[in-house]
Every structure is written in structure tokens, then in C-alpha cells.
Amino acid sequence: MSEEILINVTPRETRVAVVENGMMQEVYLERASRRGYVGNVYKGRVQRVMPGMQAAFVDIGLERAAFLHASDIVRPAVSAGNGNGDGAPAQSNGNGGTPPISGLVHEGQEIVVQVIRDPISSKGARLSAHLSIPSRYLVLLPYAKTLGVSVRIEDEDERQRLKETLGSLIGEDPLGYIVRTNAEGQSATALAFDVTYLGKVWRVVQENIASSKVGERVYEELSLPLRALRDLLHEGIEKVRVDSRETYDKVCKFVHKFMPELDERIEHYDGERPIFDLYGAEDEIQRALRREVPLKSGGHLVVDQTEAMTTIDVNTGAYLGSRNLEETVYRTNLEAAQAAARQLRLRNLGGIIIIDFIDMVDEEHKRQVLRTLEKALARDHAKTTVYPMSALGLVEMTRKRTTKSLEYQLCEPCPVCNGRGTLKTPETVTYEIFREITRAVRQFDAEKLMVLASPVVVDRILEEESVGVAELEEFIGKTITFQAEDHYAQERFDVVLL
Known part of the structure; x- marks a missing residue:
């Protein structure tokens, strides 16, 4: 099985394709306009403490102060056997178990926090003090001595195997870990690789925390190219081709630091043909x-x-x-x-x-x-x-x-059919117009009426429904005129009282 990863970078969009035996199997994309802050870790300073809301507002260097609730500071105990999904912060049980916010933080205090929800409209980002750093198969919980397995792994034997395997790998490590869902069936070697990777990442984060100022980012969730390598790069990948020199340099540094045995698999692509044309990836996306x-x-x-x-x-x-x-x-x-x-x-x-x-x-x-x-x-x-x-x-x-x-990700609903994929026929629209005329005459007083509709509908009314129009005019005692509007969609019409 020949397998490659293609990374295509343009100023506003990055795409990653997984190619197996010359055929594209997966494609991922990330656009600069939609990159959020979720997953990023910052050194912040508490600006205001709001006891009535059980929350504090924290300056992390963004346009608006971010929101930190008391339940996102104190983590209830998580049993080693249960785990907590794929590493999402545990929440307060709502029964008064969370201490008052004023007893947890104070104004001016420096605090390390992670963004768990992007800013929306006029609201700032939402934060958590429960840091979590994901790898392919594990989630590192540096402030919680937890050894958990995702609840989505339902097989008890597999849960026990993963728990015992991870326990033997981390030994007396004071850090907490949760086994992610996609670790099901994975070997001890794969888990050991992730434990080593997360250990290196956490050491870098600790160094950044010690040297950073308030408002600075100390950990950034990986960009798409690096995230793809973290999750997809393995021994079976023959080549990783990158068409951007800048991204290639970043990829090389990342792989050399965390996966040095795969250094030689990274290659800068500078061919004349676009990299996604190598295996017909552009055509595959269109067909998909x-x-x-x-x-x-x-x-x-x-x-x-x-x-x-x-x-x-x-x-x-x-x-x-x-x-x-x-x-x-x-x-x-x-x-x-x-x-x-x-x-x-x-x-x-x-x-x-x-x-x-x-x-x-x-x-x-x-x-x-x-x-x-x-x-x-x-x-x-x-x-x-x-x-x-x-x-x-x-x-x-x-x-x-x-x-x-x-x-x-690439498309939006059709504005004409509103995503249905079908349109009402001109005949159906014609009879809707007739019913709307009858309804309007009963509600409002007018000498005559004008109908604005698409050309195809007006043509049908004047040619095939001329007898019906005459009968309708006689029934309501009013004159009806029709006007074709080129910019009207087939289903759109307006009945105007004159």
C-alpha cells in the first residue's frame, strides 16, 4: 500500500490530502478567515471578579476580555476508571459544590487558561483553567492526576487493556491522561509514541509559561499541516509533499522535534504543476x-x-x-x-x-x-x-x-430552492398565484391587480392558462395584468393591488 500526504498552501487557505495507491482518500481544509482560538492556551490576568455570576473576566490579549466561570477553575474528581470523553473539561454538578469565585481568583491575579469557545458576536471567548493537550490517541491533563478511557469505547476488555497499557507506560508520571476514542485497538507502541510526544509538548508549554508576559499565547493548537502530521503521519506514509517553502520549514522542524525517525519522509514540492493536480485531487474534490x-x-x-x-x-x-x-x-x-x-x-x-x-x-x-x-x-x-x-x-x-x-465546508444551500434540490413547476406556481389573487380580493378592496412573476411562469399563464385567467377575472370582478420580471426565481411572485 503506497500512501502519501499532500499539503497545498495558499495565503488564505490550506488543504491536506491523503493519497493511497495514487487515489485521494481524504481531504482536509482550513481557511485563514475561520481559524479560531479554541485549544489555545494563554497567560492571562483577572480584570474583574463577578460574585453574582460566579465568574471572572480575564485579559488574554484578545479584543474583548474573556469569560471564566468558577466551574471551569475547580475540577470535580474524575475516577480513574471512567474518564471524561475525549478530554473535555469536567463541569460542576450544579449542587453547590463549586466554591465562590471570590475564593478562587482575585483581581490582578495571573492565571494560565485555555480557550474552550471562540468569541461570538459581542461576547468574549470562554475560558477554562483545566488545560488539555491532545495527541492522536491521548489527551494530556497536566493539572489532573487522572487515568481515564473515553466512555465511547464500550468494550470492557478493550477499556481494561488500554488502561493497563497506559498505566504501565506512564508509571509514576504525575500528569493525567485520557485515552481517546480512536485509540481503540491500538498497540502499546502507538500509545508510547503519544506519551513521549505529549511529554515533550508539555515541557515546551511550561517553558513558555515561565518566560511569557500577560496576554501572550503559551500554546497554540496546531495549524492544519502540523495537526495532519500529528494525527496521520505514521511508518506507512512514504512521502509528505509540501508546496510552500515556509510551511515546509515549519513541518521539518515539527517532525524533527517530535518524530525524528520520519525526517526523511518530508519533501518540498516545487514542480510546475499544482501539487493537487499530481493525482487528480482537484477533480476528485469536484466529483465528491x-x-x-x-x-x-x-x-x-x-x-x-x-x-x-x-x-x-x-x-x-x-x-x-x-x-x-x-x-x-x-x-x-x-x-x-x-x-x-x-x-x-x-x-x-x-x-x-x-x-x-x-x-x-x-x-x-x-x-x-x-x-x-x-x-x-x-x-x-x-x-x-x-x-x-x-x-x-x-x-x-x-x-x-x-x-x-x-x-x-465548500457549499451553501441554493438560494433558489433553499437547499431542497427541486423547484415547483410553472403549473404549480400558476395555481398558487390564482389562489393568492382570490385571497387578496377577499381581504382588500382594489380596482385591478398586477402579478409580478418569472418569465417562464408569465408565459405559461398567458399561453396555456388564458381561459383560466378570463374565468378568474369574471369570478372576482377585477382586471388582472401580468408582468414578467427577469430577476425573479421560478417560485417567486408578487400580487400587487392597484
Whole structure:
């Protein structure tokens, strides 16, 4: 398996692609206008203490003072067996257990805090004194002697294995750790790598805290290129190609510091062709925004993303096969299983996913298709759970949602159909206009009426509905005129009383 990471950097946008055997499997993007502060750690100074709100306002060098609640200063005890998700700060239980804010901080006090919510509108950022620094499989909690496992890892044997493995790795380390969800099934070697990485990061943060002034950032959540290397770079990656000299230098320093054994994998790309054109990545992104995905056999997938779930429908299309119908369906479903797994990664689809395979009679064929799907999903960095195929040929599965899907990041709802994907026909709009005219005449007094609508609707009314218009004028006793407006969408119209 040949695997590479491509990093494309422009002044306002950075993109990272994961390529396996010459085909793009995943793509991530970050835009300068949307980079927030969440995850950053600052040395701040308490400006005001508000006992009535159980909160304080802290200057961390941003435009507005940030908000720090008492429950984000005192952490209730976390048992070593339970953990706390993926390292989110524990909150007060609301039963009066949190001490008064005035007893925790005072005006003018210096305090090290982490941003847990970006500034919104007129509100400043929200802070926490419970620092957490993530790696690929672990979260470091430097101020909490905790050894926890994410509650999303449900298998008790696996939870115990991870807990014992981490315990043997950290020994008497006074720092706290939580095992993240995607550590499920990982080896002791992988966890040891993260323990070493987090230890180095925390030492750097401590040095920064000691030397920094109030309002200065002492830890910044990694930018996309470095975050991608932290989470994606492993022994199986042959090359990391970066098309920006400045970013290449940063990547080299990062890898040399935390993953020196992979130094030689980093390469600066200075070719004439754009780096994303090397493996047709630009075309793949455009195809990933389409509803239909063609299969090599002639069949195709239809991907529909809704609020509740994502559905993937498998169709044979032009593929007829060379044997019988069952064999044709089986071959199509096998190819579709691999293609569906790839589309989930490429489009970054999460939540509930339903795959509607073509009905198969042979039980062994069903098992093989399910195995193919599970095998294809094994390389997915997001946690997936696949359930048995139903009698209708449906496979229910879930995929952990980490960020917005590719479509939601790159696109917005159509202003004409408001994201429905369909428009009312001119005939439907015509009859809505007739009903609106009747309603307006009953409510208001006017000599005549004018209807403003799109040209296609007005043309239809004047040509195919002329008799209907005459009957309506006779029924309401008013004159109706129609005016075409080129800038009106097909569904838009206005009834004006004159």
C-alpha cells in the first residue's frame, strides 16, 4: 500500500490530502478567515471578579476580555476508571459544590487558561483553567492526576487493556491522561509514541509559561499541516509533499522535534504543476460534491446527505454482467462496498449512514459484501460501526463526526430552492398565484391587480392558462395584468393591488 500526504498552501487557505495507491482518500481544509482560538492556551490576568455570576473576566490579549466561570477553575474528581470523553473539561454538578469565585481568583491575579469557545458576536471567548493537550490517541491533563478511557469505547476488555497499557507506560508520571476514542485497538507502541510526544509538548508549554508576559499565547493548537502530521503521519506514509517553502520549514522542524525517525519522509514540492493536480485531487474534490458516483463496472452510487442521516443507494446502471443476475448483483455490490467506504472518507460524512445494496438471495454473497465493506473501512481514521445487513439489503452504520462534511465546508444551500434540490413547476406556481389573487380580493378592496412573476411562469399563464385567467377575472370582478420580471426565481411572485 503506497500512501502519501499532500499539503497545498495558499495565503488564505490550506488543504491536506491523503493519497493511497495514487487515489485521494481524504481531504482536509482550513481557511485563514475561520481559524479560531479554541485549544489555545494563554497567560492571562483577572480584570474583574463577578460574585453574582460566579465568574471572572480575564485579559488574554484578545479584543474583548474573556469569560471564566468558577466551574471551569475547580475540577470535580474524575475516577480513574471512567474518564471524561475525549478530554473535555469536567463541569460542576450544579449542587453547590463549586466554591465562590471570590475564593478562587482575585483581581490582578495571573492565571494560565485555555480557550474552550471562540468569541461570538459581542461576547468574549470562554475560558477554562483545566488545560488539555491532545495527541492522536491521548489527551494530556497536566493539572489532573487522572487515568481515564473515553466512555465511547464500550468494550470492557478493550477499556481494561488500554488502561493497563497506559498505566504501565506512564508509571509514576504525575500528569493525567485520557485515552481517546480512536485509540481503540491500538498497540502499546502507538500509545508510547503519544506519551513521549505529549511529554515533550508539555515541557515546551511550561517553558513558555515561565518566560511569557500577560496576554501572550503559551500554546497554540496546531495549524492544519502540523495537526495532519500529528494525527496521520505514521511508518506507512512514504512521502509528505509540501508546496510552500515556509510551511515546509515549519513541518521539518515539527517532525524533527517530535518524530525524528520520519525526517526523511518530508519533501518540498516545487514542480510546475499544482501539487493537487499530481493525482487528480482537484477533480476528485469536484466529483465528491456531486450526488452520483460512477462505478467502473457501469453501475453507480447515489449519495444523499440529509439532516438526520446520509443514504447511499447502489444501482447496477448499464452493468449487465456475463453470467446470471445474482452474479451481476453480487459483483456490483462488492465494488459498491469499496466505493462507499472511500466516499465516506473523502466527503467526511458522519453520523448515521444507510447503504442500500441491491437485493441478494445468496446468504454467502451478503456476508462477503459486508466483509468487503468492513475491510475497506478498516483504514478509516474515524471510528465506524457496521451492523448486519437487513432483509431488505440495507446496511446501517455509524461514522464518528469530527468536523463538517466536505459539502458543508465548500457549499451553501441554493438560494433558489433553499437547499431542497427541486423547484415547483410553472403549473404549480400558476395555481398558487390564482389562489393568492382570490385571497387578496377577499381581504382588500382594489380596482385591478398586477402579478409580478418569472418569465417562464408569465408565459405559461398567458399561453396555456388564458381561459383560466378570463374565468378568474369574471369570478372576482377585477382586471388582472401580468408582468414578467427577469430577476425573479421560478417560485417567486408578487400580487400587487392597484
